[in-house]
Amino acid sequence: MTLHHRFDGPSDAPVVVLGPSLGTTLDLWEPQLPSLTRHWRVLRYDLPGHGGSPTVTGLTMEDLAGMVLALLDLHRLDVVGYAGVSLGGAVGTTLALTAPGHVGSLVLCCTSARFGPPEPWHERAALVRREGMEPVARAAEARWFTPGFAGAAPYLAMLRGADPEGYAACCEALAGFDARDRLGLVEAPTLVIAGAEDLATPPDHGRALAGGIPGAELLVVSEAAHLANAERPDVVTAAVAGHLASPWKTP
Numbered sequence: 001m002t003l004h005h006r007f008d009g010p011s012d013a014p015v016v017v018l019g020p021s022l023g024t025t026l027d028l029w030e031p032q033l034p035s036l037t038r039h040w041r042v043l044r045y046d047l048p049g050h051g052g053s054p055t056v057t058g059l060t061m062e063d064l065a066g067m068v069l070a071l072l073d074l075h076r077l078d079v080v081g082y083a084g085v086s087l088g089g090a091v092g093t094t095l096a097l098t099a100p101g102h103v104g105s106l107v108l109c110c111t112s113a114r115f116g117p118p119e120p121w122h123e124r125a126a127l128v129r130r131e132g133m134e135p136v137a138r139a140a141e142a143r144w145f146t147p148g149f150a151g152a153a154p155y156l157a158m159l160r161g162a163d164p165e166g167y168a169a170c171c172e173a174l175a176g177f178d179a180r181d182r183l184g185l186v187e188a189p190t191l192v193i194a195g196a197e198d199l200a201t202p203p204d205h206g207r208a209l210a211g212g213i214p215g216a217e218l219l220v221v222s223e224a225a226h227l228a229n230a231e232r233p234d235v236v237t238a239a240v241a242g243h244l245a246s247p248w249k250t251p
């Protein structure tokens with residue numbers, strides 16, 4: 001199975017891979033695209049059961065990182081930058097741990113080394129299998145954005161478009177994920193970004209990531225909840241571009 005993916009930007013530029021969060025598609029990164037494609041070839045992918053990727057059942061975070069690694073192999077990409085939001089960030093952490101030679105630079109946005117205890121994720125998986133995406137979609141706006149954010153509609157549409165079985169499998173990957181005792185092994189220069197008002201992965205999760213990954217820097221973005229790159233694109237785009245540029249020069 002190959003994840004649905006697309007490239008944007010100059011074909012001879014260094015590659016940065018952008019990973020989406022649970023319930024979103026590769027379009028999550030649309031606000032960053034005009035800026036990032038000035039200097040990078042951007043590779044975006046859809047999670048299984050999201051956007052254009054087929055559903056896969058029985059997923060672990062290592063499986064998801066393996067699927068991204070397979071994309072790198074498919075396109076003969078050696079060292080890439082990687083930025084991911086939430087579940088996409090956990091995929092990046094796992095990729096940096098399992099294939100360190102491939103990850104030249106890492107941005108972990110609104111994510112965690114452990115997304116809480118497994119039970120609520122298994123309950124959410126059971127809910128969508130039973131009732132479809134609507135109950136989760138109704139609750140998502142308050143989880144993803146600060147009150148009054150006017151741009152939520154396209155992101156909620158991505159969530160409503162997810163396949164319940166694929167979404168449930170991604171919940172199960174989150175349930176089984178715990179990288180807390182391996183953070184010290186991440187070699188890639190890392191920037192951690194947290195939304196100051198994120199209830200799903202609060203700033204303490206970002207602090208724990210940045211505290212555990214050697215040399216990692218932390219940026220807490222004000223007036224932003226879980227999808228900080230959508231809510232504060234100005235700040236997040238500049239931070240991602242700035243971090244990727246410093247340790248990872250154009251050949």
Ligand SMILES: O=C(O)CC1=CCC(=O)O1
Nearest residue numbers: 021022086087088143200
């Ligand atoms: O939708 C949520 O509950 C927030 C979230 C947790 C992991 C992820 O990717 O999104």
